[in-house]
Amino acid sequence: MTARAIVVENLEKYFPPAHSGWRALLHPVSRLTLCALAGISFSVEPGEAVALIGENGAGKSTLLRVLATLILPTRGHAEISGYDVERDGADARKQLGYYTSGDEGFYGRLTGRENLQLFATMNNLAHSQALRRINELAELLGLEEILDRQTRTYSTGMLQRLGLARSLLHAPAVLLLDEPTRSLDPLAAAEFRRFLKTEIAGRLGTTLLFASHTLGEVEEIASRVVLLAAGRIVAFDTPRNLCSQTGTADLQDALARLTGVASSAERRS
Amino acid sequence: MKVHITFEKLYAFFRRDLAIARGYRSAFLLEVCEALFGVATFYYLSRFVESPQLLSALPQGGSYFAFALIGFAFFDYLSVAFNAFDASLEEARQNRTLEALLVTQTSLPVMLAGSVIYPFILTSLRTIVYLGWGVLLFGFSPRSANWGGAILILLASILAFAGLGIFSTSYTLLFKRGNPAKWILLGLSGFLGGMMYPVTILPKYLQDVARLIPITYSLEGMRAALLGGAPFRLLWPSIIALLVFAAVLLPLSFFTFAWALRRTKITGTLTHI
Numbered sequence A: 001m002t003a004r005a006i007v008v009e010n011l012e013k014y015f016p017p018a019h020s021g022w023r024a025l026l027h028p029v030s031r032l033t034l035c036a037l038a039g040i041s042f043s044v045e046p047g048e049a050v051a052l053i054g055e056n057g058a059g060k061s062t063l064l065r066v067l068a069t070l071i072l073p074t075r076g077h078a079e080i081s082g083y084d085v086e087r088d089g090a091d092a093r094k095q096l097g098y099y100t101s102g103d104e105g106f107y108g109r110l111t112g113r114e115n116l117q118l119f120a121t122m123n124n125l126a127h128s129q130a131l132r133r134i135n136e137l138a139e140l141l142g143l144e145e146i147l148d149r150q151t152r153t154y155s156t157g158m159l160q161r162l163g164l165a166r167s168l169l170h171a172p173a174v175l176l177l178d179e180p181t182r183s184l185d186p187l188a189a190a191e192f193r194r195f196l197k198t199e200i201a202g203r204l205g206t207t208l209l210f211a212s213h214t215l216g217e218v219e220e221i222a223s224r225v226v227l228l229a230a231g232r233i234v235a236f237d238t239p240r241n242l243c244s245q246t247g248t249a250d251l252q253d254a255l256a257r258l259t260g261v262a263s264s265a266e267r268r269s
Numbered sequence B: 001m002k003v004h005i006t007f008e009k010l011y012a013f014f015r016r017d018l019a020i021a022r023g024y025r026s027a028f029l030l031e032v033c034e035a036l037f038g039v040a041t042f043y044y045l046s047r048f049v050e051s052p053q054l055l056s057a058l059p060q061g062g063s064y065f066a067f068a069l070i071g072f073a074f075f076d077y078l079s080v081a082f083n084a085f086d087a088s089l090e091e092a093r094q095n096r097t098l099e100a101l102l103v104t105q106t107s108l109p110v111m112l113a114g115s116v117i118y119p120f121i122l123t124s125l126r127t128i129v130y131l132g133w134g135v136l137l138f139g140f141s142p143r144s145a146n147w148g149g150a151i152l153i154l155l156a157s158i159l160a161f162a163g164l165g166i167f168s169t170s171y172t173l174l175f176k177r178g179n180p181a182k183w184i185l186l187g188l189s190g191f192l193g194g195m196m197y198p199v200t201i202l203p204k205y206l207q208d209v210a211r212l213i214p215i216t217y218s219l220e221g222m223r224a225a226l227l228g229g230a231p232f233r234l235l236w237p238s239i240i241a242l243l244v245f246a247a248v249l250l251p252l253s254f255f256t257f258a259w260a261l262r263r264t265k266i267t268g269t270l271t272h273i
Helices: A021-029 A060-067 A089-095 A112-122 A127-141 A156-168 A186-203 A215-221 A239-246 A251-268 B002-022 B025-049 B052-057 B064-094 B097-102 B108-138 B147-175 B180-192 B204-210 B214-226 B232-267
Strands: A006-015 A034-044 A049-053 A075-080 A096-100 A174-178 A207-211 A224-229 A232-237
Touching: A006 A060, A021 B232, A034 A060, A034 A075, A034 A224, A034 A232, A049 A060, A049 A186, A049 A215, A060 A075, A060 A174, A060 A207, A075 A089, A089 A096, A096 A156, A096 B097, A112 A127, A112 A156, A112 B002, A112 B097, A127 A156, A156 A186, A186 A207, A186 A215, A215 A251, A224 A239, A224 A251, A232 A239, A232 A251, A239 A251, B002 B025, B002 B108, B025 B064, B025 B108, B064 B097, B064 B108, B064 B147, B064 B180, B064 B214, B108 B147, B108 B232, B147 B180, B147 B214, B147 B232, B180 B204, B214 B232
Parallel strands: A049 A207, A049 A224, A096 A174, A174 A207
Antiparallel strands: A006 A034, A006 A075, A224 A232
């Protein structure tokens, strides 16, 4: 039996409200009252590319961070390749790569290769296996010429490619990406999208779940779209179906209509 | 197999820190010079204050210079235990590597343990430099030292201090900055632990409080081993006291740390700056 790549069931996530002054000391034990995810459910099949879209604060990054085991869900559960992200966090991490654009944390005084070697070791790759994998990824991502330079000399685009290489070191079955092209210029972004679609999803067969504000990117890469608003799923379907359901010509209009419908539905309730 | 992988990871962290430090070679040379100034200051201070009365108050006899040098050099280990865990967590948050590390197959305790190996080794080198300057230029003579005993005292001290350091990191994990417990405990240890003067000159009630902090046993044992050449049977009380501290503090601190880690994953502040 092949497990679904991602399963999310009735997932809820609440955070404590922000405090200032001495009340900030109570933050770690404060009640969780701010809703970020309000009981969402969906699943992603192996090899599929699914986009998360929605306004800022809709819950996209929170969902990705729960799946990446960086934060714990309040209720409900989520699985990566059959492993519960809360109960079997270590096993789930073996199956996933996580990539956040613009927040690439690297050691600037180490070279790209030294950085990747460190993260490969942290992902339990043996030394020889790590060297082979780094060379493969460097070739795949066009990093060969810069890999032996200190990363503090890298441009944003180079850091992004290095970040992607890092998230692929252990050949994860599922790749979670948070706004992967946010800091890239249009040409670099187009190249990055092509790479994700043809190499990562196409050639390697990696399951992609990515958050994006760029609808062109969503249409180019994703087979299905999860539309989030205020922590709830408003729609989950293919871009084409979303357009036909709403009687619109493009995804932007479809999303505007769906978000509007959700708002009026909420107003009615 | 798992232990082997963990050691590989710890070594990888050490290699990382060494590689980063390679970029700051002059800082290491400056530290060697700074140690010389520190040792010279103690030497001349001791010549100024030494009197028959003071010398008779020192537990191992000898010079005040040797007494203060041991106190100063080994107090560093406590500072490192308190600061290194905190600093590695803070640094990983600041340079945004924490999130990238947390999604790997390495647990946060292993990351923190790996990140303090280099500071502890550097502190050991610094201690050797302190003692070396003392021997080379200022007549410090550890000829009769019980080195085996000193190493045992040091290892037991590191275990006890690590417990305190992990407690301190739990606070940083939860509240991110300003760690009053760290400064209170470091200040108390400096004041009561016998770094610059023997604990016996304190009032009785403060001597009782000093018995509740590990640095007191660490410095007593270290001085007895290095200055008095005390045999193991005289060092055991200090070693056992330090091991009792470690046996109590390490499990408690791991428990606190695990709770703090879970709590930050619930509040979503684990990687917040």
